[in-house]
Amino acid sequence: MVLNGNGVDLMKKMQQPKRRKLTMSKGFSVTDILGEQSKASAPAGQPMKVVMLPIGDIQPNPQNAIYEIGDVGMLQADIAEHGLRTPLEVAPAQGGKYMLIAGHRRHTACLGLHDSGDKRFDLLPCVITDYGDPDEELVALITSNATARELTDGERLRQYEALKGALTRLKAEGKVDGRVREELARRTGEGSGTLARLNAISARCIPEVKEMLEKGEITFTRAYECSKLYKVQQVTYARCGYNSMPEIEEAYQKSIRKWLLKEALKPYLQVADYGPNSNQWNYLNRVKIEKFEQTTEIDGQSFKAGGDFRGSEYMVVQQLDPSDPEEVIAEKGFYLRDLYQRAKCLYMSDEDRQAENQQKESDKSQKAAAAAAEKELEAEVVAILGDYDNWKKVAYAKELGLVFREYPLHDGTHFVVGVDETSRKTGWVGLPYDVYFYARFDADGNRVDVHDGKPSPLNYFTCWRSGALLDDFLKTDIKKAKAKESVDK
Incomplete structure (x- = not known):
């Protein structure tokens, strides 16, 4: 059955005797429409019906803002010559209107032809489907667009976020079987690796980085690399590929150093070897630290020190984001050599200090003798x-x-x-x-x-x-x- 906008059965009307065969605007025919029904979709169990609807009653779907309409010049020229060979898919909307589900580019092309005075496009062939659920309607809209054309990186990200949200809600209502990720892959045609990257970009990238991706200012790979970084690092890395981290303000550094020496590292520094006979530069072996993690509060700010110090020369202290303890907003590396030298004033024994002073005097004498010998040698030369x-x-x-x-x-x-x-x-x-x-x-x-x-x-x-x-x-x-x-x- 093929109905027009007023609900008249066009096929029955065409078969009535002594009536002129119904002809439609150039580019449309009932046979073409019926032959293209398989290209439109309808919910399972519902019959496919193609109707002619006034173009003014068809509204673009706000959800389609996920995608860019782009240039429809070539599509418009093809429709002008051959007609609209695939019906639009619409859903009932308020006020007797219809909301587009699939065919926004075709609708835009037809609207341009209609606005230019081409009366052939007063009515457009449509398949009416009523999903009864906004999320099911959104899934249908995305499914019709996902593989219809090549998407930009920005469209892929917006599509992923919208589709994942809809499927997650439908899953909670018991309307989706299986895993959401499997359904995402089935409906978008994306592989598991790409979906994982899209998820990382969606969950971890800050709005500025997502905007750069949508504008085409950075690649999909660069955006994914940004997702691995802390938020304060992402914009700089996105723009120039440099992984920078702001340094903790000088006002906090003195307090942090004091905390490290007198609290956080005290158990290690108290038992460190400060004797003069050890290698003067071998402070890593003197301070026996392998894995370590401590946090503290200084003037309302949270700081975390720690890491694996095997082979490292400094301890990194990170300033945590007050609104998200998993995020770091600044950091500072404190050299273990410097901490070791400062700790000597606090924890070195009197015996070791006396031995060190004697060693210093001996070194001083040796340096003086060497300097005198060098001076004598220079004079001889x-x-x-x-x-x-x-x-x-x-x-x-x-x-x-x-x-x-x-x-x-x-x-x-x-x-x-x-x-x-x-x-x-x-x-x-x-x-x-x-x-x-x-x-x-x-x-x-x-x-x-x-x-x-x-x-x-x-x-x-x-x-x-x-x-x-x-x-x-x-x-x-x-x-x-x-x-x-x-x-x-």
């Missing part, structure tokens, strides 16, 4: 270089103003240093020439490496140089000579 003009002359190019002299080293090799006589400096400390050339030779006159005196096919120190680069080589030679002399004794 300066004297050697300052006496360059008295070194043995091995070559002289008077026309070029170049002179070459050699200095014997303790291992039997010797430096040959050439200088530009015009670069001589008065009052100069060390080599009295600014521009020089040097090379190192063994006892047989073969070129060797300037660093260690070993034979080398390559020598990078064969150019004229400016500056006192010879100092380090001579210091090394003197140290080796003294070390050998000490061994010989």
